[in-house]
Each structure stands twice: as C-alpha cells, then as structure tokens.
Amino acid sequence: METKEHLFLVTGILALLLPIAAREKLYFNSAARNLVLAVAGLIAITGLAVEGAGGDRPRSESRAL
Amino acid sequence: MDSPKLTPATSGFVLAAAITMLISTALSCAKDAYAPLKDAMKSLAGHDWTTQGLIDLARFLGLGVIFMKTRFAEKIDPNRLIAGLIGAVGGRGDRPCFLVCAILSEQSARLTGRLRRTYSSPLPSWCCISR
Numbered sequence A: 001m002e003t004k005e006h007l008f009l010v011t012g013i014l015a016l017l018l019p020i021a022a023r024e025k026l027y028f029n030s031a032a033r034n035l036v037l038a039v040a041g042l043i044a045i046t047g048l049a050v051e052g053a054g055g056d057r058p059r060s061e062s063r064a065l
Numbered sequence B: 001m002d003s004p005k006l007t008p009a010t011s012g013f014v015l016a017a018a019i020t021m022l023i024s025t026a027l028s029c030a031k032d033a034y035a036p037l038k039d040a041m042k043s044l045a046g047h048d049w050t051t052q053g054l055i056d057l058a059r060f061l062g063l064g065v066i067f068m069k070t071r072f073a074e075k076i077d078p079n080r081l082i083a084g085l086i087g088a089v090g091g092r093g094d095r096p097c098f099l100v101c102a103i104l105s106e107q108s109a110r111l112t113g114r115l116r117r118t119y120s121s122p123l124p125s126w127c128c129i130s131r
Helices: A003-024 A029-055 A057-063 B008-033 B035-045 B048-070 B078-090 B095-118
Strands: none
Touching: A003 A029, A003 B008, A003 B048, A029 A057, A029 B008, B008 B035, B008 B078, B035 B048, B048 B095
C-alpha cells in the first residue's frame, strides 16, 4: 500500500478542518481548544510521517549508496 | 455547569473528517485488492490518487454541510468527537509504527551510505572482479 499518499490526503483533510475549528472562541471554550490542539498535533505527526517515508529511490541509486 | 459545546459547523466537519478518513482507508484497501477499480479511478482523473483526493474532498465538504444543516454532530459529546477523529487518523495502517520504521530505515540507509563512502574497500579496484 502506498502509505505516503494516504498520509498526504489525511494532512489535507486535517488542514481544511483546522481553520473551521479555529473559528470557535478558543479562550472560553476548552473543548474547541482541545480540538485545535489535537488537529494541529495530528498534522504535525502526519507531516513527520510523510517526511520519514522519504522518496522512492531508483534501484541503481540505492546500490550506489 | 454545562460542558462546553462546539458549534454545529465545527462538530459537523469534525465528524465528516473522521468518516472521510475511514472511508478513504477502505477505498485504498479496495483499490489495492481489486485492480479494475484502480484502473477505473486512474481513467477518471489521470491518476488514481488524484481521483481519490477529489472524492475525499467532495465527501468531506458534502458530509460536513449535511451534518451542519441537520445539527446531527452537535448532539455528540465534543470529547468523543475528538477521540473519534484521533482514532480515525491513528487507525490508518498502524501509523505510529510506520512513522518509527520509516525514520529508522531512512536514517540507516543514510548512515550505511556514509560508512561505505568513509570506509571504502582498501583493495585496489582491479581486485574487485565483480566490478
């Protein structure tokens, strides 16, 4: 399974969700604050996972390393 | 004292995001398992992932608007919604394990390459018949 593409799609959906969640009155609403924190954290984790997946190296290049 | 609530728009779109991710995972698995589906998606927008991205986007926005208008997600406890979202994202193909493995494999590949370059074979090149 192409996991990196999955992760990229998830990041996109979460990135669309974040501005909607941030429209709440965060200072007064602890649930909204938790939601924004959770979404931001998930975006960071997913971004790290995409970064960690790296790119597909051609076989010849992998052998050269 | 009432527990803090989310607005209908926010709760609706959170639920829509969680459902979108779950269905997207199922679609990806189905695509991998059934080649004609992948080919059909490829023919729709040029690449199967482009089609899947467009379907995901449409589903997220559509479900979000439906849940917002019907105020369905507003009845769900916000903490449950957040837990559902985290579960939907984290449940996609044992992500934490993948993250650790991906970083380790990338780092080990880099390290191995560096070691090979630093400690190259002391034998002259004419000794290596395989080259």
